Amino acid sequence: QILYLKPPWTLVNLLKCYKKHWMAVFGYVVPRSLLSAIECLYNHLSTDKPLDSSAVEIVLQESKKLFHAFSSRSDYDGVLPQAYTALNKLYQMLTEDLSEDIVVLSENAVCEKMEAMAPNLQESEEGKPHASFQVAQENRHQEIWSVLEGVWNAINLYSIEIFQKLDPNALTAKPLFEEAFLGLQKLLAAVNDIREGISR
Numbered sequence: 001q002i003l004y005l006k007p008p009w010t011l012v013n014l015l016k017c018y019k020k021h022w023m024a025v026f027g028y029v030v031p032r033s034l035l036s037a038i039e040c041l042y043n044h045l046s047t048d049k050p051l052d053s054s055a056v057e058i059v060l061q062e063s064k065k066l067f068h069a070f071s072s073r074s075d076y077d078g079v080l081p082q083a084y085t086a087l088n089k090l091y092q093m094l095t096e097d098l099s100e101d102i103v104v105l106s107e108n109a110v111c112e113k114m115e116a117m118a119p120n121l122q123e124s125e126e127g128k129p130h131a132s133f134q135v136a137q138e139n140r141h142q143e144i145w146s147v148l149e150g151v152w153n154a155i156n157l158y159s160i161e162i163f164q165k166l167d168p169n170a171l172t173a174k175p176l177f178e179e180a181f182l183g184l185q186k187l188l189a190a191v192n193d194i195r196e197g198i199s200r
Contacts, residue, residue: 015042030069037062053094060091068153075161084157085190088150095143151194158187 004020005013018026018038027035040062044055051059067084075081162183 012046015045029073034066034069037065057094060087060094063087071157071160075157081157081161084153091146092150095146154190155187158183158190
């Protein structure tokens with residue numbers, strides 16, 4: 001009855017509702033400072049202009065912050081871990097594409113540089129590594145960090161879900177233990193997928 005905008009909602013409508021009700025409602029559930037994440041998403045997603053790769057990366061990172069914050073309250077019937085996993089896959093695909101582009105660009109730049117500076121080849125070999133190689137290396141480190149962050153967040157989300165189901169204050173203990181066991185199986189499957197991904 002008091003919602004700023006009535007359903008059915010578009011994504012932009014939902015972000016407007018978050019902004020409008022942030023202090024009165026959502027600020028009591030998650031840190032109020034995350035309003036900046038909502039505003040960032042609204043600014044990027046309320047426009048009709050296509051997003052470039054850097055903007056998409058920002059949107060994914062801000063979304064991950066929100067998902068992680070809300071996971072401390074609930075798993076929302078399993079929807080939140082699934083959405084977070086999908087978000088991490090998108091982020092991983094984006095960083096892989098970016099790293100491939102940077103490697104291709106850096107290879108072309110190195111070839112052009114070598115052709116232009118062929119007489120001074122010996123001198124250049126004694127100098128510092130090429131800047132494009134450093135960029136590619138930094139991007140690779142960022143990609144690895146992103147994967148490890150995804151590992152931590154996935155395990156953290158499943159752990160929260162399991163501990164919530166093992167709440168000693170709950171009235172019906174037996175079904176909750178069964179649910180917790182199923183949660184552990186999901187966690188084990190997720191960790192196995194992550195291990196296989198890392199080994200690849």
